[in-house]
Amino acid sequence: MELGEVVVEARGIEKYFGSNHVLRGVDLDVRQHETVMLIGRSGSGKTTMLRCLNFLEEPSVGTVRIGDISATADPLHARSRKHREELRNLRLQAGMVFQDFNLFPHMTVLENCIEAPTRVKGVPKAEAIATAEKYLTKVKLIEKRDEHPARLSGGQKQRVAIARALCMEPKVLMFDEPTSALDPELVGEVLTVMTELAHEGSTMIVVSHEMQFCREAADRVVFMEGGVVVEQGPPDQVLTHPQEEATKHFLRRFLTPDQSAVITAMAEG
Amino acid sequence: MAVMQQGIQPSIVDEIARAQAASRRDFLLKFSLTWVVIIAGIALAIWSTGNADPAFTVKWGPLILGGAGITVFICITSIIGATVLAVLGALGRLSLNPFINGAASLYVSLVRGTPLIVQIYFIFFALPQMGIVLDPIIAGIFALAFNYGAYMTEVFRAGIQAVPRGQREAAQALGMPERLIMRRIVLPQATRIVVPAIGNDFVSMIKDSSLVSVVSLQELLWRANSVGRSNQQLIQALLIAALVYWALTIIFSFFQARLEKRLAKGDR
Numbered sequence: 001m002e003l004g005e006v007v008v009e010a011r012g013i014e015k016y017f018g019s020n021h022v023l024r025g026v027d028l029d030v031r032q033h034e035t036v037m038l039i040g041r042s043g044s045g046k047t048t049m050l051r052c053l054n055f056l057e058e059p060s061v062g063t064v065r066i067g068d069i070s071a072t073a074d075p076l077h078a079r080s081r082k083h084r085e086e087l088r089n090l091r092l093q094a095g096m097v098f099q100d101f102n103l104f105p106h107m108t109v110l111e112n113c114i115e116a117p118t119r120v121k122g123v124p125k126a127e128a129i130a131t132a133e134k135y136l137t138k139v140k141l142i143e144k145r146d147e148h149p150a151r152l153s154g155g156q157k158q159r160v161a162i163a164r165a166l167c168m169e170p171k172v173l174m175f176d177e178p179t180s181a182l183d184p185e186l187v188g189e190v191l192t193v194m195t196e197l198a199h200e201g202s203t204m205i206v207v208s209h210e211m212q213f214c215r216e217a218a219d220r221v222v223f224m225e226g227g228v229v230v231e232q233g234p235p236d237q238v239l240t241h242p243q244e245e246a247t248k249h250f251l252r253r254f255l256t257p258d259q260s261a262v263i264t265a266m267a268e269g
Numbered sequence: 270m271a272v273m274q275q276g277i278q279p280s281i282v283d284e285i286a287r288a289q290a291a292s293r294r295d296f297l298l299k300f301s302l303t304w305v306v307i308i309a310g311i312a313l314a315i316w317s318t319g320n321a322d323p324a325f326t327v328k329w330g331p332l333i334l335g336g337a338g339i340t341v342f343i344c345i346t347s348i349i350g351a352t353v354l355a356v357l358g359a360l361g362r363l364s365l366n367p368f369i370n371g372a373a374s375l376y377v378s379l380v381r382g383t384p385l386i387v388q389i390y391f392i393f394f395a396l397p398q399m400g401i402v403l404d405p406i407i408a409g410i411f412a413l414a415f416n417y418g419a420y421m422t423e424v425f426r427a428g429i430q431a432v433p434r435g436q437r438e439a440a441q442a443l444g445m446p447e448r449l450i451m452r453r454i455v456l457p458q459a460t461r462i463v464v465p466a467i468g469n470d471f472v473s474m475i476k477d478s479s480l481v482s483v484v485s486l487q488e489l490l491w492r493a494n495s496v497g498r499s500n501q502q503l504i505q506a507l508l509i510a511a512l513v514y515w516a517l518t519i520i521f522s523f524f525q526a527r528l529e530k531r532l533a534k535g536d537r
Contacts, residue, residue: 056438079365084447092444102439106457115453116443161439168443 001201004032013062022048024227033201040224041254046207054094055087066093067171095165099177101157103149110145113167135163139193155186175206211262223247240267320504329496336489337513344474347413354418359425380419393484409481424466428459468525472518
């Protein structure tokens with residue numbers, strides 16, 4: 001799909017955990033309908049970067065704009081009412097899907113999906129339910145609408161989490177290792193939903209090493225190492241013809257055999 | 270499976286089951302026997318010292334028993350008050366506002382650091398010197414709620430902290446403001462975590478409520494004490510009271526166990 005205007009714009013993101021300099025000035029632009037994958041080894045800063053985009057982690061320095069809302073890191077006044085309200089508005093622009101789902105266990109699937117639309121955005125309940133049913137149908141879980149999360153498999157939970165994020169109609173969907181907590185046989189159903197979303201033009205930022213998804217759905221791969229973006233570009237370029245030594249090293253050494261096989265297949269066309 | 274069962278002789282399987290059942294029956298029998306013997310021994314001891322007087326039980330038993338109703342009423346009212354205080358206290362103890370946090374922490378420290386009986390005396394006997402005179406039943410409920418509220422504050426605080434961090438993050442990511450997150454996401458889950466502890470506190474409150482007899486609140490122990498003294502039958506009167514407390518705790522422990530089972534099922 002034709003890419004649109006820049007929806008997510010992050011500038012000069014730096015993050016310290018204590019004296020540990022985890023992000024060292026990262027810029028990231030994501031355009032409408034674009035699917036961007038953040039890859040890199042554990043500790044490279046990719047998850048921290050994603051969490052800084054909606055300020056679940058307050059950056060030490062930097063500015064993020066999502067849609068029309070911007071927020072600038074202000075760690076010294078992180079608790080001030082004004083800043084918190086600013087961040088809340090920013091977060092409303094982005095949907096987030098977590099590694100371990102984080103569904104609300106005391107609510108049914110449907111209640112999980114309508115909680116924020118009705119109570120945060122003030123959407124009338126009937127309308128919120130209609131929206132939720134639409135997205136639950138999309139992730140093929142409409143028949144589970146009245147179940148509690150504990151009755152679902154991991155793959156089903158993650159699909160509900162995606163539906164819950166979609167119900168807020170965000171400008172961008174962010175995925176933090178969405179398949180890492182899943183049994184291997186459940187990964188496919190989640191990736192199928194994500195691939196569909198990407199093909200339908202959702203704007204997505206995905207931290208993951210699912211190379212199959214990368215191949216089928218990603219418009220751009222961003223490789224991070226040591227808290228900076230080392231290399232980025234279209235998947236077939238970055239994955240099959242990496243320019244930087246660090247990227248080559250990562251692709252050789254830090255992928256599972258399955259993931260490497262996908263890249264080999266890509267290289268062979 | 271079928272092949273395996275054919276492999277072992279079915280008679281052995283049955284025999285083992287029978288032996289296990291017999292062993293369970295045997296245990297239960299000896300267990301019950303122990304209770305009967307000890308209780309009978311106590312009863313006999315009282316009888317042999319000439320302190321048994323069935324007429325007294327028949328005459329005054331119902332009056333003492335009536336105190337149980339007041340005891341239960343005080344406890345239910347107090348546990349509700351204590352729960353409200355505990356939620357507020359826990360939110361205070363977790364607050365980043367130094368004034369609120371300071372006040373909540375002082376409440377917990379002060380109340381947990383002083384005996385309940387002193388608090389009861391203070392509320393009922395000392396406050397009148399400051400011109401505050403409370404009805405015994407109000408004073409009793411105040412004291413119990415105030416005291417248990419402090420202990421339960423720590424229970425609720427731990428419960429709130431036991432709710433996984435990811436729950437809060439998911440709600441934040443959905444743009445929920447902090448109060449809403451607390452009310453809709455964290456507290457409901459924390460409450461489930463602390464229900465067993467509240468149940469325990471309720472059972473100990475049934476017993477601690479006897480302390481409010483000192484403010485002449487005519488609950489179970491007060492009645493037993495006054496009837497026993499005036500008839501010089503303290504042994505029997507106090508025994509009746511003790512048995513009623515015992516029965517109450519058994520009844521509520523039973524309900525507590527059922528509630529916990531239901532909540533566990535609710536966790537699905």
